Amino acid sequence: MRYITEFRDGKLASSIAETIKKESRRPARIMEFCGGHTISLLKYGIPDILPETIEMVAGPGCPVCVTSKSEIDAAIELAGKPDMILATFGDMIRVPGTNASLREAKARGSDVRIVYSPDDAVEIARQNRDKKIVFFAVGFETTAPVTAASIRFAKSSGMDNYFVLSAHKTTPGILGALLADEVRVDGFVCPGHVTAITGTDMYKVLTDAGKPCVVSGFEPLDIITSILMLVRQLNADSAKTEIEYSRVTKNEGNVTAQKIMENVFSPIDALWRGIGVIPGSGLKPDGRYERFDACREFGLKIKTDETETKGCICDRILRGLEKPTDCKLFKTVCTPEEPVGACMVSDEGSCSVYYRFSAGRDAVAAL
Secondary structure (H helix, E strand, C coil): CHHHHHCCCHHHHHHHHHHHHHHCCCCEEEEEEEHHHHHHHHHCCHHHHCCCCEEEEEEEECCCCCECHHHHHHHHHHHCCCCEEEEECHHHCCCCCCCCCHHHHHHCCCCEEECCCHHHHHHHHHHCCCCEEEEEECCCCCCHHHHHHHHHHHHHCCCCCEEEEECCECHHHHHHHCCCCCCCCCEEEEEHHHHHHHCCHHHHHHHCCCCCEEEECCCHHHHHHHHHHHHHHHHCCCCCEEECCCCCCCCCCCHHHHHHHHHHEEEEEEEECCCEEEEEEEEEECHHHHHHEHHHHHCCCCCCCCCCCCCCCHHHHHCCCCCHHHCCCECCCECCCCCCCHHHCCCCCHHHHHHHHHHHCCCCCCC
16 A cells, blocks of 8 residues: 555645646646556546646557557457457457447357456467467557467467467557657656566657657656656756656666567567558567467458548547547547447547546546
8 A cells, every 4th residue: 555645645746736837937748658647647637736838648558549440350350250269358349440349249149258368368278279269469568578478388388279369569669650740749758567668768769859758657646746857857958768667667678578579579560540550560479489370370461551430530639639528529429338439448548538537627536
């Protein structure tokens, strides 16, 4: 309980907010990359205690939301094959593909199962040797090492009925896209859990472009402290990567996890929903582990061109160009129970967060 009491201290948060008000000298548009940060920002009403000079904008940091329709379609196609079990995380079940979701595929009779980790999918494969099991893998560098470890375990165990449909995305590729002129971001609150794996070198593309970065934890005081650190960098015309989340994150990251990913996966071009194809930003099992690649095993080809549902502006929300409240579908035909766009599906999707916490103003949790 120590961190909960220490990092949710309302008086201290108010004090830091007052310091930000005193020190914030110019308008700044700050992007929190990760959906976990968006949750804390709105749940605890942080935008309400920031000065008008600071505008927070959500970024594309939800791996469920950036999973393309084509990847969903491929998962649905696999789930429909005879003697096939498709396992994936719960958030993926309701993500809309081109014409349907995995939830609808399950309702039609496909064997789709929710798991909490790739290890669960491996266990399903062990218990069902007469069937083929595909783990539909999503996530950034936070979850990719665990998927890689499951593949290594399956290989060492001689398991020939386990495969991975990899929709993993890697963070460095998206950072350059966030420097587009239309995005207009002055600084970045960077994801602590991803950086704990990758290290901080990947943010050089941002700092070289004059954009200060602070790697933040996910508690309210983590985030508001990170905002103060960014304000101070902006005041000093500085652009470097600082670590607020020092209790977990190091500059070099987790070298062991990095090696596991490098050992099992090779980079491929990947389509990010709402953003487009980013070279080398995807991962697939390769080399000694290529036989675990579901696309290779079942002859699947992921399309690289698609359009969003009519009226949906998830593509602009994911790039920080619009906010969920700017969408005409938000809270009308698009809700967490019946999502139209990808940003409403995941708990960390911007639209879902805004829906639950009413843009941080109607239902603010007390610090």
